[in-house]
Amino acid sequence: MEDKIALTATGINKYFYQPERFQVLVDINFSVKRGEFLSLTGKSGSGKSTLLYILSTMDTDYDGKLTINDEVLTGQSQNQLAAFRNAHIGFVFQFHYLLPEFSVLDNVMLPALKLGSKSKAEIEEKAYQNLKLLGLQDQALKLSSKLSGGQQQRVAIARALINEPSIIMGDEPTGNLDSKNTQIVFDIFRQLAAERGQTIIAVTHDEDFAKNSDRVIELADGRIISKN
Numbered sequence: 001m002e003d004k005i006a007l008t009a010t011g012i013n014k015y016f017y018q019p020e021r022f023q024v025l026v027d028i029n030f031s032v033k034r035g036e037f038l039s040l041t042g043k044s045g046s047g048k049s050t051l052l053y054i055l056s057t058m059d060t061d062y063d064g065k066l067t068i069n070d071e072v073l074t075g076q077s078q079n080q081l082a083a084f085r086n087a088h089i090g091f092v093f094q095f096h097y098l099l100p101e102f103s104v105l106d107n108v109m110l111p112a113l114k115l116g117s118k119s120k121a122e123i124e125e126k127a128y129q130n131l132k133l134l135g136l137q138d139q140a141l142k143l144s145s146k147l148s149g150g151q152q153q154r155v156a157i158a159r160a161l162i163n164e165p166s167i168i169m170g171d172e173p174t175g176n177l178d179s180k181n182t183q184i185v186f187d188i189f190r191q192l193a194a195e196r197g198q199t200i201i202a203v204t205h206d207e208d209f210a211k212n213s214d215r216v217i218e219l220a221d222g223r224i225i226s227k228n
């Protein structure tokens, strides 16, 4: 069966103009297959986060073309992009950004309540399924601030999965975790890619994490220097 393409970046160039004109990304071209687990690596300042924010449609100030799931995102309005992100992309950041005064369950449900396409009961059911997948079903009713750092990062993953995104993007998703929790998060990503065909794109400084993913794209000075 022919592999389906999840995302294609074509001829992406990006400049910053402060404090002076500086090209941060230079002619970036690559595709990611559905169900592929891709790591984006490179030294600090090589442009990884800048690229991820373009791939996630949050940054629209670039030259080139971005296509996700056969839809050309470049040129769409901010409202269209926000709706697209909500439906298709799940984000995991280095810092989890959970709402500390809300329960774990409420944190996980929130992006689906915002989307508004399912009933509250359906969303709650899905949130419990996700928490179970992440080994957190017993923590659902606790305040998120009462959990350990590793648990909170897993809650953030459960939240990122609530709208069943076809792509999960992480900016240093294990950057704040010890090796045990890093392994747990890695294994979850691996499972989501293999069993559910979800595509993973993770910026990481962790060499083992990158090496064990399906493919590594390495940046240096805003250019792709390897994509194997």
Ligand SMILES: Nc1ncnc2c1ncn2[C@@H]1O[C@H](COP(=O)(O)OP(=O)(O)OP(=O)(O)O)[C@@H](O)[C@H]1O
Binding pocket: 016, 017, 018, 019, 024, 042, 043, 044, 045, 046, 047, 048, 049, 050, 051
């Ligand atoms: N808003 C901005 N204005 C000007 N320059 C910026 C801006 N954001 C990032 N840069 C510069 O662009 C370059 C790439 O930054 P970016 O954060 O993408 O790198 P990175 O590879 O993700 O680094 P790190 O691993 O440290 O997070 C750096 O030189 C950075 O200083």
